[in-house]
Amino acid sequence: MLLADKFNMAKQVTEAAKDGKGFVPGLAVDAVIFGFHDRQLKVLLLEYKQTGLFALPGGFIREKENLNDAATRIVTRRTGLHDIYLQQFYTFGDYSRYDPKPMKAIMKAKGIPTPADHWLLQRFITTGYLALVDFTQAIPTPDEISDTCQWYELNALPELMQDHALIINKALDTLRLTLDQKLTGFNLLPEQFTMGELQSVYETILSKTLIRAAFQRKMLSLGILELVAKKMTGKAHKAPYVYRFVRKRD
Amino acid sequence: MLLADKFNMAKQVTEAAKDGKGFVPGLAVDAVIFGFHDRQLKVLLLEYKQTGLFALPGGFIREKENLNDAATRIVTRRTGLHDIYLQQFYTFGDYSRYDPKPMKAIMKAKGIPTPADHWLLQRFITTGYLALVDFTQAIPTPDEISDTCQWYELNALPELMQDHALIINKALDTLRLTLDQKLTGFNLLPEQFTMGELQSVYETILSKTLIRAAFQRKMLSLGILELVAKKMTGKAHKAPYVYRFVRKRD
DNA sequence: CTTTTATTGTAACAATTTGTTACAATAATA
DNA sequence: TATTATTGTAACAAATTGTTACAATAAAAG
Numbered sequence: 001m002l003l004a005d006k007f008n009m010a011k012q013v014t015e016a017a018k019d020g021k022g023f024v025p026g027l028a029v030d031a032v033i034f035g036f037h038d039r040q041l042k043v044l045l046l047e048y049k050q051t052g053l054f055a056l057p058g059g060f061i062r063e064k065e066n067l068n069d070a071a072t073r074i075v076t077r078r079t080g081l082h083d084i085y086l087q088q089f090y091t092f093g094d095y096s097r098y099d100p101k102p103m104k105a106i107m108k109a110k111g112i113p114t115p116a117d118h119w120l121l122q123r124f125i126t127t128g129y130l131a132l133v134d135f136t137q138a139i140p141t142p143d144e145i146s147d148t149c150q151w152y153e154l155n156a157l158p159e160l161m162q163d164h165a166l167i168i169n170k171a172l173d174t175l176r177l178t179l180d181q182k183l184t185g186f187n188l189l190p191e192q193f194t195m196g197e198l199q200s201v202y203e204t205i206l207s208k209t210l211i212r213a214a215f216q217r218k219m220l221s222l223g224i225l226e227l228v229a230k231k232m233t234g235k236a237h238k239a240p241y242v243y244r245f246v247r248k249r250d
Numbered sequence: 251m252l253l254a255d256k257f258n259m260a261k262q263v264t265e266a267a268k269d270g271k272g273f274v275p276g277l278a279v280d281a282v283i284f285g286f287h288d289r290q291l292k293v294l295l296l297e298y299k300q301t302g303l304f305a306l307p308g309g310f311i312r313e314k315e316n317l318n319d320a321a322t323r324i325v326t327r328r329t330g331l332h333d334i335y336l337q338q339f340y341t342f343g344d345y346s347r348y349d350p351k352p353m354k355a356i357m358k359a360k361g362i363p364t365p366a367d368h369w370l371l372q373r374f375i376t377t378g379y380l381a382l383v384d385f386t387q388a389i390p391t392p393d394e395i396s397d398t399c400q401w402y403e404l405n406a407l408p409e410l411m412q413d414h415a416l417i418i419n420k421a422l423d424t425l426r427l428t429l430d431q432k433l434t435g436f437n438l439l440p441e442q443f444t445m446g447e448l449q450s451v452y453e454t455i456l457s458k459t460l461i462r463a464a465f466q467r468k469m470l471s472l473g474i475l476e477l478v479a480k481k482m483t484g485k486a487h488k489a490p491y492v493y494r495f496v497r498k499r500d
Numbered sequence: 501c502t503t504t505t506a507t508t509g510t511a512a513c514a515a516t517t518t519g520t521t522a523c524a525a526t527a528a529t530a
Numbered sequence: 531t532a533t534t535a536t537t538g539t540a541a542c543a544a545a546t547t548g549t550t551a552c553a554a555t556a557a558a559a560g
Contacts, residue, residue, distance in 0.1 A: 024373065025275040026275045027343075064345050066344045068343065070343075088340065091377045092317075093318065094316045094317065095316050125274060127343070196536085196537080211519060213519085213540090216539080232528095236527065236530095236533085236535055237528075238535085238537045240538090461548060463550085464548060467547085468547080471546095483507090483556080485558095486507080487505070487506040487507035487508070488506085488554060488555040489556060491509080
């Protein structure tokens with residue numbers, strides 16, 4: 001979960017929030033926010049310079065808030081985006097993931113007392129959500145206590161807090177397994193895109209090259225692409241068509 | 251979650267459990283335990299005669315227990331089975347699922363005081379697990395405060411507490427979507443089974459008839475079936491082969 | 501016994517889907 | 531105007547899945 005949000009809550013929301021009241025206890029939300037740029041999958045991470053570690057955006061659930069709404073709120077806060085593709089993928093509840101050390105370090109650096117029973121130092125179980133966003137539209141936004149909020153290449157992640165590397169792996173596994181079924185790849189692209197761009201999203205997610213003719217034929221056969229126009233690339237070759245994703249009529 | 255287990259904990263485990271201490275707060279586990287019998291999918295449910303309602307087996311997570319271990323413990327308790335196929339499928343966190351009324355009714359019937367801040371009357375978020383068990387081996391076992399623990403046909407479920415009908419639906423959806431991928435259907439059968447029995451498991455889960463020749467060819471091609479022997483059915487026709495499931499060598 | 505009945509196991513062919521190769525179309529550049 | 535680098539798609543091949551058919555056979559009927 002996002003340490004920053006913990007502080008956010010502890011420091012600014014309400015008096016009650018200071019001791020964790022006003023939130024569902026023991027449960028957090030972590031978001032693996034994927035973006036796509038330069039034929040690479042990116043993940044949005046927050047940096048905590050005090051610990052030398054990075055963390056997934058995360059937070060807590062308000063007393064009367066739906067779990068899914070909490071996830072939406074968290075992702076919207078860090079990206080500035082609404083109408084985000086969000087999918088709950090796993091709830092991480094191993095006891096071994098409980099490690100109050102990094103949190104303690106951050107709290108100390110901020111001058112917050114760290115009694116052993118402080119609510120931020122208790123065990124948390126976290127529900128993982130994966131978000132697919134348009135890289136060109138997202139505005140990475142750190143919160144009050146994180147130092148940066150930036151995109152990182154999935155293949156070159158910095159050292160992550162707790163089990164956040166595991167959470168990202170599981171998110172990617174889920175994305176791969178449900179890609180064909182849920183047709184979620186489109187969410188990583190701008191509203192309009194070429195077949196080549198779509199193919200490169202698929203290739204990057206699946207980590208394998210696809211056969212161009214077969215990919216194009218398959219995508220067109222699904223009836224989910226609407227042709228918009230041609231696109232002059234300024235390159236010395238035929239201009240590709242531009243498509244838009246249209247929801248399949250059931 | 252299983253009301254029975256709440257009481258179980260509250261009444262018998264430790265003094266600490268009485269006020270919910272010793273458990274992870276706010277989070278529960280519910281298990282959708284599937285069995286297969288007479289070409290029907292069955293679900294294990296607990297009955298609370300005080301409320302006229304039925305509930306999924308469920309419970310809480312111990313202070314230092316892994317979430318997955320809690321699920322295993324809960325399913326093992328209700329079935330007497332070890333080495334169960336268990337799969338986490340979703341965490342249910344809508345605020346609207348919070349409804350203390352049935353719990354209050356049960357507590358009153360048991361002579362337990364019901365202050366508004368009683369830990370059992372708070373909002374719980376619950377992680378759903380689906381279990382696939384061998385109907386012939388499971389021994390349905392009610393806990394201290396439930397009246398019965400029995401199999402119910404998926405097509406003829408009694409009225410369920412809270413959002414438990416929704417949880418069962420989501421479990422079934424997950425089972426259907428992952429059936430081919432995870433080859434989980436075998437877990438509903440005894441160790442040895444005929445091709446016809448396996449096909450009827452698939453047909454029941456998917457709610458559609460499958461083509462016998464294609465099904466058999468596909469299953470055999472997967473290399474996960476080991477021929478054991480022939481089986482005399484006592485019927486007036488050729489005896490079918492008997493297979494055993496063998497894990498695919500990676 | 502021999503024939504009938506109801507399945508099982510599988511081959512054979514058809515239909516569909518996916519993999520592969522090839523080639524015309526074409527926007528910019530030389 | 532020819533060249534270059536891609537795009538769009540057709541055409542055929544290979545693999546997978548759907549369908550039909552038929553021999554094998556355990557028990558029951560005659």
